[in-house]
Amino acid sequence: MLTQQIKATHDMSDATYGMPRIRAELHDAGIIASRKRIARLMRQAHIQGVSRRRGFCVATWRDKSRRAAPDLVKRQFVATDINQLWVADMTYIPTWAGFVYLAVVTDVYSRKVVGWAFGANMTADLVINALNMALLTRKPQSVIHHSDQGSQYTSIEFGARCRQMGVRPSMGTVGDAYDNAMAESFFATLECELIDRRVWQTHTEARLEIFSWIEAWYNPRRRHSSIGQMSPINFERQHAKRQKSIATPAPHGEHGLPTGCCAPVDKTTHVPNKGTSSCPQAGPVDNPAPDGANRHTPTDVKSVETAQVENL
Numbered sequence: 001m002l003t004q005q006i007k008a009t010h011d012m013s014d015a016t017y018g019m020p021r022i023r024a025e026l027h028d029a030g031i032i033a034s035r036k037r038i039a040r041l042m043r044q045a046h047i048q049g050v051s052r053r054r055g056f057c058v059a060t061w062r063d064k065s066r067r068a069a070p071d072l073v074k075r076q077f078v079a080t081d082i083n084q085l086w087v088a089d090m091t092y093i094p095t096w097a098g099f100v101y102l103a104v105v106t107d108v109y110s111r112k113v114v115g116w117a118f119g120a121n122m123t124a125d126l127v128i129n130a131l132n133m134a135l136l137t138r139k140p141q142s143v144i145h146h147s148d149q150g151s152q153y154t155s156i157e158f159g160a161r162c163r164q165m166g167v168r169p170s171m172g173t174v175g176d177a178y179d180n181a182m183a184e185s186f187f188a189t190l191e192c193e194l195i196d197r198r199v200w201q202t203h204t205e206a207r208l209e210i211f212s213w214i215e216a217w218y219n220p221r222r223r224h225s226s227i228g229q230m231s232p233i234n235f236e237r238q239h240a241k242r243q244k245s246i247a248t249p250a251p252h253g254e255h256g257l258p259t260g261c262c263a264p265v266d267k268t269t270h271v272p273n274k275g276t277s278s279c280p281q282a283g284p285v286d287n288p289a290p291d292g293a294n295r296h297t298p299t300d301v302k303s304v305e306t307a308q309v310e311n312l
Contacts, residue, residue, distance in 0.1 A: 003041045005031060010047050014217075016193040018049025024229035050192045066154040072170035073146045077182045079109040082236060083140035086114065088130065088147040089183035090122060091190070093210065095200040102210065103130040103152075105145070106186055107138075110239070111224050112232035113186070113214050114138050118207050124155035131158070135165055146170040148180050189218075 009025045010017055017025070019039045026033060042048065079085045085108040092099045103126045105115035115134030119126035131145065145162060147153040149171045162169045172179025194213050200206040223229045230238070 002031070002033060002037075003045050005029075006038060006041055006047060007045065010042075010049075013049075013222075014193070016050045017223075020225060021049070021223045021229065024223050050197070066151070066156070068149045068154050069159075069169040069171045071172055071179065072144050072168065073172070073179075075172075075178055075181065077108050079107075082107055082109050082239070083138050083143050084109060085144045085146065086134065087180060087183040088115075088127065088145060088153070089180055089187060090127065090150070090152070091187045092122075093195060093200075093206050095203055095206050097202050100203045100206050101126060103127045104183070104186065104214075105130050105134040106183060107232075108182060110232045110236045111182075111186075111227060112219050112236065116214060118203075118210075120203070122150075122152060124152045124157045127152045128158055128161050131161060131167070135167075140167075142166060142168070144168045144170050146172070146180065147183070148172055149174050 005026060006022055009022045012025075013021065019035060019042060022042070023033065023035060023038050026038070073085065077085070077087065086105050087108060088103065088105045090101055090103040092101050101119050101122050103117050103119070104113050106112065107114050114137055115130040115132070117126055117129035117133065119129075127147075127150075145167045147169070152158065153169070153171060159169065161167075177184045190210070190213070194210065198206075198209065200209070219231065220233045221231050223231060224235075227235045
């Protein structure tokens with residue numbers, strides 16, 4: 001029965017998941033099994049995940065006439081919140097009708113693809129369109145955009161768009177995949193899990209399937225070991241819940257009743273209202289004040305009039 005559940009999980013992932021992600025899926029479904037047991041059953045059933053291909057292709061051409069942005073990341077792909085650091089890159093997708101090019105922008109904190117764009121050519125418009133989608137969906141206050149030194153990212157148009165939107169460009173060196181390792185990692189995943197296992201006749205077929213892979217699988221469902229075997233969207237949801245719990249003030253204790261030292265005055269009776277105070281010094285009424293020590297009069301009109309008559 002466990003083998004059948006492993007097969008179902010493997011099929012759900014389009015035959016891409018290996019033992020760690022299958023184990024995480026089963027754990028979320030309430031099925032507890034050890035790593036060695038799942039690996040053994042996968043070997044017996046001839047089930048295995050896909051592995052990333054080992055290849056080398058240079059797709060970055062630097063325009064020496066244009067100055068590159070400084071490297072603000074230094075291979076430290078670390079962020080403590082969303083919209084702090086984005087990484088971007090491009091790749092080519094083979095079809096029978098020729099290459100179609102894909103540019104993406106990924107949030108380092110959650111690994112979510114926040115912007116992407118397709119194009120028939122590797123132009124500055126392609127990377128600007130991907131950046132525009134990220135800006136539209138995320139609306140960052142101040143974010144670092146890290147990429148390689150490709151001519152598209154060093155173009156005047158891309159630099160002007162970054163300055164216009166308050167984006168801080170950052171660029172690694174040419175031909176060094178480690179300087180943009182996280183973006184390279186995403187494309188390696190895309191290649192081994194989708195591109196290498198499909199054949200597309202037209203550009204439209206490739207675009208539709210890659211769009212579905214990003215928006216229906218990678219962002220909402222695909223698990224990442226770097227974020228605790230969670231999907232990017234679920235990881236951001238948990239982050240939002242943590243932020244909300246931190247921002248929400250703790251409820252008052254049992255005796256946390258506010259005093260009325262600075263309570264708003266009722267315009268009808270000219271007497272402070274009960275139980276309403278905006279004074280920051282108002283503390284809990286654990287020890288009631290003695291008689292005649294600045295007590296408030298009742299808010300009832302008749303009681304106020306009676307008190308005034310007695311004073312006269």
